[in-house]
Structure formats: structure tokens, C-alpha cells
Amino acid sequence: MLFRRTYLSLSRSTLSTLLGPLNHCPYPKTHHHRHLRFLSTSRMGDTHKSRSIPAIDKAPKPDLLRALESSIGSSFRTDPVCPDPNPLIIVISGPSGVGKDAVIKKLREVRENLHFVVTATSRGMRPGEVDGRDYYFVTKEEFLSMVERNELLEYALVYGDYKGIPKKQIREYMGKGYDIVLRVDIQGAETLRRILGNSAVFVFLVAENELKMVERLIERKTENKEELLVRIATAREEVKHVRNFDYVVVNADGKLDDAVKLVDSIIDAEKAKVWQRNVAI
Numbered sequence: 001m002l003f004r005r006t007y008l009s010l011s012r013s014t015l016s017t018l019l020g021p022l023n024h025c026p027y028p029k030t031h032h033h034r035h036l037r038f039l040s041t042s043r044m045g046d047t048h049k050s051r052s053i054p055a056i057d058k059a060p061k062p063d064l065l066r067a068l069e070s071s072i073g074s075s076f077r078t079d080p081v082c083p084d085p086n087p088l089i090i091v092i093s094g095p096s097g098v099g100k101d102a103v104i105k106k107l108r109e110v111r112e113n114l115h116f117v118v119t120a121t122s123r124g125m126r127p128g129e130v131d132g133r134d135y136y137f138v139t140k141e142e143f144l145s146m147v148e149r150n151e152l153l154e155y156a157l158v159y160g161d162y163k164g165i166p167k168k169q170i171r172e173y174m175g176k177g178y179d180i181v182l183r184v185d186i187q188g189a190e191t192l193r194r195i196l197g198n199s200a201v202f203v204f205l206v207a208e209n210e211l212k213m214v215e216r217l218i219e220r221k222t223e224n225k226e227e228l229l230v231r232i233a234t235a236r237e238e239v240k241h242v243r244n245f246d247y248v249v250v251n252a253d254g255k256l257d258d259a260v261k262l263v264d265s266i267i268d269a270e271k272a273k274v275w276q277r278n279v280a281i
Ligand SMILES: Nc1ncnc2c1ncn2[C@@H]1O[C@H](COP(=O)(O)OP(=O)(O)OP(=O)(O)O)[C@@H](O)[C@H]1O
Pocket: 094, 095, 096, 097, 098, 099, 100, 101, 102, 103, 216, 217, 219, 220, 251, 252, 253, 254, 255, 256
């Protein structure tokens, strides 16, 4: 009873803040109203009209369609029942070494209209990395002036280096209808959850077990002994944060393609939601 009263006292705008905006599906509002008005007038017993519709199994389809339209009193609509889904922001996170980069790299190969936001970082370039593709490599001073100019959606000091997400790229690509992929560590994902709330999709990536994750870090050969120990200790804490995410994806050894397929399906399902997420940066 208490719940009911509280619920009823919520204003329409409060409800839309809580639930997010509707996708105007099926049909945008104005059309929908016109459609309803039409239905209410056409329902007034036009039974004589149905007599002029030819037999369904005999008449050619175009004739049948024309007769049905004339009986209903309007043409069948060819505009989409639902407008295009909103562009999404997909935040991919997980402990170090679980395969975030590997999953995103493959996802970009299999999915169109996806923009991977290139993070700005003050850390040094690793062998094989390319500036502007893997990260924007900037000096600490350059990074701090980006912070000063409020150009970053989120930033953090990670293992002694700054990492941050440039807002400009997100705005630019969402404006073109692209979905946005952000790759952040757990700390970054928590900050983004506070900034974006439920307007973005949060995916937590894990290895099938701790041993596999450590083996991957060893094989990658990008960390020294001390760095490895810090990453392993941090990862133990980080897996506890899975509750703050919308989805968890296991990236099992040798099964990278399965993990990518699951992330791809998550995006598909999100795009099919009636209650679309709607992000404003
Ligand atoms: N499913 C998998 N099976 C086997 N090896 C994998 C799999 N996924 C990723 N790897 C390998 O594991 C290593 C770590 O992956 P990756 O660098 O993508 O992790 P990450 O989560 O981005 O790490 P970090 O956060 O430290 O940058 C890489 O050498 C990668 O090729």
C-alpha cells in the first residue's frame, strides 16, 4: 500500500528520470495519435466495405492490399515501426590481464559502427603500440592541462601513470550514430558509473580463474616482477566489484572468439530494448 502511494505520487518527469526516456516505439508520438484517431473512426461498423475485399486465396497480392487499404481508409505505412536505436556507450572493464584489449580488438573486426575511444595516457609506449591507435601518448604536463580545460570525461592515476577519456571523441562519434566503446580499469568504471549512471552499459571481463589470468600476464612480458605482484594483488580486490556491472563475460583460455561473440550479443540485445538508454555527455 505504501509502495503504491509513493509510486502514484511520483511525477511524470521523475518517472522518466528513473526509468529513462521511452524509445517512442511503436511509431513516434504524433503519428501514433493520428493512427489511434483513425482506428476509432474506422471501427464504426464498416462491415459493408469488407464485402468488397476479394477472396484472400484468389486475388493477386497487390489487389488485395489495395482493397484492404481502401476498406481501412488509409495506406499501409512503410516508415519504420521503431526509430533507430540510440547510440550506446559500452564500458569494458576488468582486472589487468583478463584480455580487455584482446576482446576489443576482435570486437572491432566483427562489428560495424563502433568507435573505440582512444584513451590519453602519460605512460610510455609499449613495443608494438601506435600513438593515436592504442593510446594518445602525452606528457604528464600535457595531460594535466587537458584536465584543467575539462576535456576529459574521467581520468585517474593508474600504476603511476595518468589515463583519461577525451569527451570530444565521444560527442563526435555519437553524433554520427556510432556506438562507443570505453576501456577502463575497475576504478575508472566506478567513476564512470557515478557520472553516467544507467545511461551506459557496463561489462566486466574475467578470466576463467586467477591462475590463467596470472599466466597471461607472465606471457605478455610487459610487467617486471614488482609490477606483476601489484597487478595480481589489485586483481584479487577488483573481482569483488563485479556487482556494480550490468554483465559479466568470461574470457576463457583459447576461447577469445566466444567472449567477443557474447559482448557482440550484449550490444545487440541492448539495441533491441524498448526502454533505450539515453546518454548525454
Ligand atoms: N581468451 C584468451 N586466451 C588466451 N590468451 C588471451 C586471451 N585473451 C587475451 N589473451 C592474452 O592475454 C594477454 C593479456 O591480454 P590483454 O593485454 O588484452 O589484457 P588487458 O585486460 O587489456 O590487460 P591490461 O589491463 O593490463 O592492459 C595478452 O597477451 C593476450 O593476447
